[in-house]
Amino acid sequence: xxxxxxxxxxxxxxxxxxxxxxxxxxxxSGCGSFFVCEGKTSCPAAPCVPSSTVTCPAxxxxxxYVANPSASANNVNGYNLDNGNxxxxxxxxxxxxxxxxxxxxxxxxxxxxxxxxxxxxxTGYLYGYSIETGGALNILSSGMPLITESAVSxxxxxxxxxxxxxxxxxxxxxxxxxxxxxxxxxxxxxGAITPxxxxxxxxxxxxxxxxxxxxxxxxxxxxxxxTFTLDxxxxxxxxxxxxxxxxxxxxxxxxxxxxxxxxxxxxxxxLAVFSATTAGVPTALKTYTAGNGPRSVAVNTASTFVYVxxxxxxxxxxxxxxxxxxxxxxxxxxxxxxxSIGALAIDNxxxxxxxxxxxxxxxxxxxxxxxxxxxxxSGSAGSGTNAAVVSAIxxxx
Numbered sequence: 001x002x003x004x005x006x007x008x009x010x011x012x013x014x015x016x017x018x019x020x021x022x023x024x025x026x027x028x029s030g031c032g033s034f035f036v037c038e039g040k041t042s043c044p045a046a047p048c049v050p051s052s053t054v055t056c057p058a059x060x061x062x063x064x065y066v067a068n069p070s071a072s073a074n075n076v077n078g079y080n081l082d083n084g085n086x087x088x089x090x091x092x093x094x095x096x097x098x099x100x101x102x103x104x105x106x107x108x109x110x111x112x113x114x115x116x117x118x119x120x121x122x123t124g125y126l127y128g129y130s131i132e133t134g135g136a137l138n139i140l141s142s143g144m145p146l147i148t149e150s151a152v153s154x155x156x157x158x159x160x161x162x163x164x165x166x167x168x169x170x171x172x173x174x175x176x177x178x179x180x181x182x183x184x185x186x187x188x189x190x191g192a193i194t195p196x197x198x199x200x201x202x203x204x205x206x207x208x209x210x211x212x213x214x215x216x217x218x219x220x221x222x223x224x225x226x227t228f229t230l231d232x233x234x235x236x237x238x239x240x241x242x243x244x245x246x247x248x249x250x251x252x253x254x255x256x257x258x259x260x261x262x263x264x265x266x267x268x269x270x271l272a273v274f275s276a277t278t279a280g281v282p283t284a285l286k287t288y289t290a291g292n293g294p295r296s297v298a299v300n301t302a303s304t305f306v307y308v309x310x311x312x313x314x315x316x317x318x319x320x321x322x323x324x325x326x327x328x329x330x331x332x333x334x335x336x337x338x339x340s341i342g343a344l345a346i347d348n349x350x351x352x353x354x355x356x357x358x359x360x361x362x363x364x365x366x367x368x369x370x371x372x373x374x375x376x377x378s379g380s381a382g383s384g385t386n387a388a389v390v391s392a393i394x395x396x397x
Contacts, residue, residue: 070382090135124150196224196244217282342391
């Protein structure tokens with residue numbers, strides 16, 4: 001009797017492909033919500049949906065860090081300016097530093113924030129923070145100071161390699177190399193500052209670096225102005241002849257430099273404009289009338305507008321920048337600002353000017369910059385009212 005024949009199933013290759021595809025889809029989508037990605041590190045993050053009970057983290061890269069908010073002189077608030085207001089905080093802001101910051105600076109890549117504690121209160125230290133998603137700050141070096149130095153002003157070179165620290169107690173400009181991966185600082189060199197000839201009562205007040213990277217400028221109050229040629233590859237500083245004010249009653253308190261190497265100085269008698277060679281040698285051009293008590297200055301990235309914070313009359317003088325840095329007052333200038341303006345800065349879109357003064361409800365104010373340079377208030381927040389606490393602002397790039 002012959003053996004029974006066994007039936008052999010030979011699937012069609014096309015059927016196998018279809019089954020494999022169906023299995024893959026099922027594994028990805030699951031049956032209803034059964035096969036859901038269960039918190040594995042490889043799972044995509046679910047989008048945050050804001051509601052009355054859920055506050056989503058801040059996003060974007062347009063942040064401003066402002067010292068001396070109304071809560072505490074030891075706090076720094078972080079604002080997300082993407083929406084053009086001061087109601088959206090950076091993630092985890094405000095930040096409790098545990099010390100009173102006197103100066104702050106952000107690296108061009110928006111990776112680190114450097115701060116200096118007020119040396120008039122305790123030993124001067126420099127701290128570093130990494131800037132995280134949403135503008136959150138994480139302190140470096142396990143919370144320990146990166147260096148010990150009594151700073152009054154900080155600035156970072158446009159290539160992000162060098163941090164300049166202006167000493168509050170001596171005529172010294174210190175320079176540190178920046179580890180762009182860790183934020184660590186390594187001492188590189190110092191520049192000896194020489195006040196202008198015949199000046200008296202000089203004091204280190206403000207330092208800034210030209211966007212070109214060609215030179216560094218320091219404001220010295222009644223000591224005038226000092227510039228240094230900068231070698232960006234080595235960090236070498238070459239001092240240039242200092243500029244003395246016209247009289248001993250005139251001081252230079254803050255400096256800003258535009259993309260064409262023109263220098264703008266907030267001085268007792270107004271906004272002083274200088275041309276400068278690539279070596280940073282300044283030549284005085286003209287001084288323009290501002291408000292009373294110019295103490296801060298900022299220029300936009302396109303080098304089309306410059307603004308001066310007038311501390312005595314709490315106003316902001318605005319100018320459009322023409323050919324060869326000839327200035328024209330913006331219509332509506334001066335603009336009313338916070339009480340006793342101590343600092344101002346322009347955001348990374350050049351669409352907003354943020355200012356800081358002293359008022360429990362309107363000490364910090366944000367202005368939208370119009371096409372003509374005119375300022376329109378777009379929000380305010382409270383600041384501390386003790387004028388002995390220094391106003392300081394740092395914005396991302």
